[in-house]
Amino acid sequence: MNANTFTQTAIFLVVLIALAIPLGRYMASVFEGTSAIVRKIGRPIESMLYRIAGVDPEAEMSWKQYALAVLLFNVLGAIVLYAILRLQGLLPLNPQGMSGMTPDAAFNTAISFVANTNWQDYGGESTLGYLAQMLGLTVQNFLSAATGIAVVIALIRGFKRHSAQTIGNFWVDLTRSTLYVLMPLAIVFALVFVSQGAIQNFKAYEDVPTLQATTYQAPKTDAQGNAVKDAKGNPVMQDVKVDKQSLPMGPVASQESIKMLGTNGGGFFNANSAHPFENPTPFSNFMQMLAILIIPAGLCITFGRMVGDGRQGYAVLAAMTIAFAVACVGEISAEQAGNPLFTSLHVDTHASALQAGGNMEGKETRLGIAQSGIFTVVTTAASCGAVANTHDSLTPLGGLIPMLLIQLGEVIFGGVGSGLYGMLAFALLAVFVAGLMIGRTPEYVGKKIEAFDMKMVSIVILLTPLLVLLGTSIAVLTEAGRAGIANPGAHGFSEILYAFSSAANNNGSAFAGLSVNTPFYNTMLAIAMWFGRFGTIVPILAIAGSLAAKKRLAVNAGTLPTHGPLFVVLLLGTLLLVGALTYVPALALGPIVEHLTMIAGH
Known part of the structure; x- marks a missing residue:
């Protein structure tokens, strides 16, 4: 990474955290009902909506x-x-x-x-x-x-x-x-x-004149739209002139x-x-x-405020930020390295002194590799899926990073709400592992973590890998699944793996080289999306009910501190060991093989 890339990443994180802290405090006051906006300004609107819906807000x-x-x-x-x-x-x-x-x-x-x-x-x-x-x-x-x-x-x-x-x-x-x-x-x-x-x-779509006209040949058709053929049965061709373009409009x-x-x-x-x-x-x-x-990011602060210990929220936010920064370094570095085959051909891929060159395929020149790389990490660290560049055109390692971010469970910041409750599931697993190591019943934020809680955590963490790997296996073993592959080999497998990873973890981005608008993929991916979302929400709510029913334990000499650097490292280690290793065999068949093939000169 050059200085420009590092600066852009650092500025983004500083601005993000600076705005997330007051937003998190505000959201805590909203859901606790202490905000002046809730009590004085929004109360009439809120009460009216409850009356229309027939809801008792006190129940x-x-x-x-x-x-x-x-x-x-x-x-x-x-x-x-x-x-x-x-x-x-x-x-x-x-x-x-x-x-x-x-x-x-x-x-x-x-x-x-x-x-x-x-x-x-x-x-x-x-x-x-x-x-x-x-x-x-x-x-x-x-x-x-x-x-x-x-x-x-x-x-x-x-x-x-x-x-x-x-x-x-x-x-x-x-x-x-x-x-x-x-x-x-x-x-x-x-x-x-x-x-x-x-x-x-x-507005309706607008037709605007192009800077220059383009002429090409196309089969001639009659009034009914049927192709006109000559005496030998060959289609009759005609010149078609294009001098305007239809621009889509809309809200x-x-x-x-x-x-x-x-x-x-x-x-x-x-x-x-x-x-x-x-x-x-x-x-x-x-x-x-x-x-x-x-x-x-703000919900991490909300978590700390609502449980009465702001340090708990900052510890989770720190773990997410560290993982995010590492992903940005890896993603941008992989894209700036580009394809070594160009180097062997003495092709200079550097764009300018400020923007390190590399793999610009599928990227907007107005954004460049740095902003495209950060956007790629942002949208796959969160369960967003919006794209500012084509993920299918990323280098093998550049494509591996967003795929892995999705497969971790969308918990590095993650989706709105889903990112934090996913990360808290990993936090419960982390304190459980720590408890096993010292022979003590695990605790987190004053609550004892018991067998029922860990069963629900196991469902949350293991359900999406099951959906991803099972769906990918079915797709590569069936004719309907293989029919959508346009890129045979390792990259084609990566496209299928990415599709099911994206669907089951509710991301929505795609490698896009896979033809998925078919009954097979529409049905299979819909199943993955539904159970990936609600199959984890139900056990999360079960954990919430279990924890709410327990007494709050006082901190003692044997309590594992869950707000310091040691816990941040433990949380990240648990996330990588449990979240990432599940997918290593599948990743080895896709982006890793593709990378090894590329550096071998094939």
């Missing part, structure tokens, strides 16, 4: 009731979104006359956005009208993110409370997440993106802001955040990266 839920509410709410959301996608040809605000999605594509997309994955195997500007984008996708961007925040707040209450049978009210947590956290931030970031040039309108900035803040990642356009209408400038790129991580 708290057991963990089972909370989990049932989460599941029912999201099942209903998936059904509504599926209907919108199937029927969009009949709906208004569809100036281009987009037809409804096919059943399997609508099923996949509905599950994807409800599960906070936003996996997209379609081009947004060529598939969805404005109403489907706003009423369908953007609404779920808010609600799926609010669900993740609500679940982690319930888990935090489990640590905070003692001898309690309830962990809060899902409807209250969902409302406050949306009303006081997501909506205000989304408005601010949308205005920032508009100021940078992101579009926000309801982009508003969807862009919540797509990032909610770690959703689904782009309005097929090119996602590489599209200049979504991400116009280097400053907007910086703000998008900031938007992705600001709430996950």
Whole structure:
């Protein structure tokens, strides 16, 4: 890494943490009900929403009731979104006359956005009208993110409370997440993106003249669209002149802001955040990266504040920040190293004195390798999946890093809510391992960690590897799975492994060289997305209920401190040993083999 790259990474982390600390404190006051905004400004709106929904905000839920509410709410959301996608040809605000999605594509997309994955195997500007984008996708961007925040707040209450049978009210947590956290931030970031040039309108697509005309030959057709053939049966060719281009329009900035803040990642356009209408400038790129991580980082502070020991939150935040910085160094270094085959051919790949050269394939020249590399780490460290460059064009090691970040469980900052509750599951595992080493019952934040808790932690940690590895195995063993491979060999395997890793861990990014808009992949990936999301939420809520029912233990001489450097190292070690080693055999067949092949000159 050169000085420019190091500076950009350092500035990003400093700004992120500086903004996350006050945001985390604010979120703690929101969910504890002590914020003046909640008590004085938002109370009438909040009360009105509860009356309309028929919700008693004072009635708290057991963990089972909370989990049932989460599941029912999201099942209903998936059904509504599926209907919108199937029927969009009949709906208004569809100036281009987009037809409804096919059943399997609508099923996949509905599950994807409800599960906070936003996996997209379609081009947004060529598939969805404005109403489907706003009423369908953007609404779920808010609600799926609010669900993740609500679940982690319930888990935090489990640590905070003692001898309690309830962990809060899902409807209250969902409302406050949306009303006081997501909506205000989304408005601010949308205005920032508009100021940078992101579009926000309801116009029909506009045809603009190109700088020069292009002429090419194409088969001639009759009035019915049938190919015209000559006497020998060969198609008759004709010159086609292209002197204009159709530019897609739409309410982009508003969807862009919540797509990032909610770690959703689904782009309005097929090119996602590489599209200049979504991400116009280097400053907007910086703000998008900031938007992705600001709430996950802030929730670490919220955790410390709500459990009454701020050091606990800072320890988790420190572990995430260290892992993130190491990933940035590895990612940018791998891309700046480029392909050694170019060096052997005496090809100079350096762009300028300030921007080290290397692998610029699939990257925006206005962003360069440094910002593209940081964005790649940001979007895969969080379960966002937005992309500012093509992941399929990364070097083998450059592709290994984002894949591994996803496979770790999306806990290095991670998704909104899901990142923290995933990391806290690893924290429970870390103190359990430490307890085994010294022969003492493990404790974390004053709560004894017992057999039931560890069973639930095991489900949380092992479920996604099961979905990833089983799904990948089925895909490579079946004809329907192999049919989507365009790049045979190690890279083709990497594309399948990345797809199932992204789906099961609710990331949504892709290597993109794999044809996945088929009934096989739409169904298989939807299953992975649903169980990857809700198959972990239910045991997390079970842990919350178990912890809330326990007494708070006083600190004594045998208590393992979980707020210092030693615990940070222990947490990172547990994350790598348990989270990463599960995938080593699969990674060896994909990006590692591809890298060894590349450096061997093949």
